[in-house]
Amino acid sequence: xxxxxxxxxxxxKPRGVPAASAWAMTHMASPGRGGHPASALAADAMYRxxxxxxxxxxxxxxxxxxxxxxATHGLxxxxxxxxxxxATVLISGYEHNAVTRPLYARPDVKVKIAAGPLFDSxxxxxxxxxxxxxxxxxxxxxxxxxxxxxIQPVDRIAALxxxxxxxxxxxxxxxxxxxPVDLTRWGAAFVAMPGHKGLYGPxxxxxLLCGAEAEPLLYGGTGSQSRFQEMxxxxxxxxxxxxxxxxxxxxxxxxxxxxxxxxISRIHAHETGLARRLMDRLAGLPGVTVYRGPDQSGLFSxxxxxxxxxxxxxxxxxxxxxxxxxxHCSPLAHRTAGTEENGTVxxxxxxxxxxxxxxxxxxIFRQIVSQxxxxx
Numbered sequence: 001x002x003x004x005x006x007x008x009x010x011x012x013k014p015r016g017v018p019a020a021s022a023w024a025m026t027h028m029a030s031p032g033r034g035g036h037p038a039s040a041l042a043a044d045a046m047y048r049x050x051x052x053x054x055x056x057x058x059x060x061x062x063x064x065x066x067x068x069x070x071a072t073h074g075l076x077x078x079x080x081x082x083x084x085x086x087a088t089v090l091i092s093g094y095e096h097n098a099v100t101r102p103l104y105a106r107p108d109v110k111v112k113i114a115a116g117p118l119f120d121s122x123x124x125x126x127x128x129x130x131x132x133x134x135x136x137x138x139x140x141x142x143x144x145x146x147x148x149x150x151i152q153p154v155d156r157i158a159a160l161x162x163x164x165x166x167x168x169x170x171x172x173x174x175x176x177x178x179x180p181v182d183l184t185r186w187g188a189a190f191v192a193m194p195g196h197k198g199l200y201g202p203x204x205x206x207x208l209l210c211g212a213e214a215e216p217l218l219y220g221g222t223g224s225q226s227r228f229q230e231m232x233x234x235x236x237x238x239x240x241x242x243x244x245x246x247x248x249x250x251x252x253x254x255x256x257x258x259x260x261x262x263x264i265s266r267i268h269a270h271e272t273g274l275a276r277r278l279m280d281r282l283a284g285l286p287g288v289t290v291y292r293g294p295d296q297s298g299l300f301s302x303x304x305x306x307x308x309x310x311x312x313x314x315x316x317x318x319x320x321x322x323x324x325x326x327x328h329c330s331p332l333a334h335r336t337a338g339t340e341e342n343g344t345v346x347x348x349x350x351x352x353x354x355x356x357x358x359x360x361x362x363x364i365f366r367q368i369v370s371q372x373x374x375x376x
Contacts, residue, residue: 002321002357002364007146007174007299007348009196009203011322016254021202024250030243032223042246049253050236056256057191058182059209066208066239067249071173072098073217074192074208077239078169079140081215082189083109087137090114090166092124092152093336094145097329099171103140112136118337119293121153128157132164138189139166143181144174147333147344148291149275149299151179158186167212173197176207177259178268178297183209190214198267199259200351201252204245214239262351271298271349274358278347281362285369291337291344301344307372309343315368316345321361323347 003011024045029036031043050062059065068074075098083089085107091099093115103111114131116124132139139161143154154170161168167189172181177198183191189212195205208214216231220241225232232238259267275298283290287305304312313325326343327334334340347361 002361004347004349004353004357004361005322005324006197006350006353007346008324010198010200010350010352012350012352013200013202013251014255014258016258017200017202017251020254021247021251024247028246028250030223031246033243045246045250045253046244049249049256052253052256052260053207053209056181056260057176057193057207057209058184060184063235064210066210066214066236067244068192068206068208069204069245070196070206071171071192071194072206074190074206075099075169075171076102077208077214077217078190078192079103079106079138080217081212082138082167082169084137085109088112088135089138089140090128090131090136091139092116092128092141094147094150094152094330094333095140095142096146096171096173096333097331098173099140099142100332113332113336115336118148118291119150119295121151121156121295125153125156125160128160132160132166136166138169140169140171142171142173143179144172144297144299145330145333146174146299147328147330147339147346148293148301148337149174149297149348150293151175151295151297153295154186158188162187174297174299177256177264178271180264183211187211195248195252195255198350199252200255202248205248205252207252208239210235210239216241218242267351268298270351271353272296274298274349274353274355275300275347277355278358278362281359282365285366288369291339299346299348301339301346303339303342303344304369304372307369309345312345312365312368316361316364319364319368321364 028042029038050065054062114127116127172193176193191209195201218241222237
């Protein structure tokens, strides 16, 4: 299989990731739930996971790295902590449902959209500058669009938020492990990311970087302050109720070590190089629109005149090419870019993708388009 759906989940993992998870499953118990060696091993793995994340993502204190089940979990904690009933929230025009649905569920929240044009960083920044008025309580922005790979100007948006004293939540789902992510430099209130994409960890893992005070989303046992009915007032315990995914954390630690050793800049260059290679070849096919721009990561979308994107995705799958087709859980991004009616076919890469796979995918895509036109 030619796997070009790493924006959903990186399927091919470094060898150390499954090995670490499997070893944890048979050697580690619950951290903070015993004084025996198996519990101590788990506590050590959890701390080393936080420590490595803190080093990678500019967090001064490893205990401000919260282990979550995915980026959506982290975003829900962040939104629950900052967005009060009746608040006004400013978001970009490229947000995922992991942001918009929690906002929709909050009572009486007004959502403003800074909808800048696709691949126009200045336009997006200008929209945020116009819309960030005194009524705005919180700003939320993703670093990279999961549909188009558009790298949004988070550095400038973060500086604007600091200037105007408004807390910022960053969704780093498509940038963690691929682009520099730095909680301290941005001065963000929260940064959320999954473990199973650019960090090469297992599914069911994620991180929330806390630059602000947070409110628990879940309540229960933490292995600490068990005498009291209130949740602990310190991190990470305050936000980590219940038994944690120790096997996942061990695998995530191995994945982050791979990213650190490989180098974020090298991974980014590899992925964007393959993306450009594929975009250049697809752009020459009749009726194919490739959504590309100067500020783009290693993922992109295409559409084909007269062809349904879901049919294209299914045809590619039958021929051994894995992509994603549809709205990608981001109808707002499609609305902003004008692709909402039919969605797009998305190609995305990882550190394990190859030029040979890319060229073969072009051949298969060309055959599908040619056969469809010949059948009409």
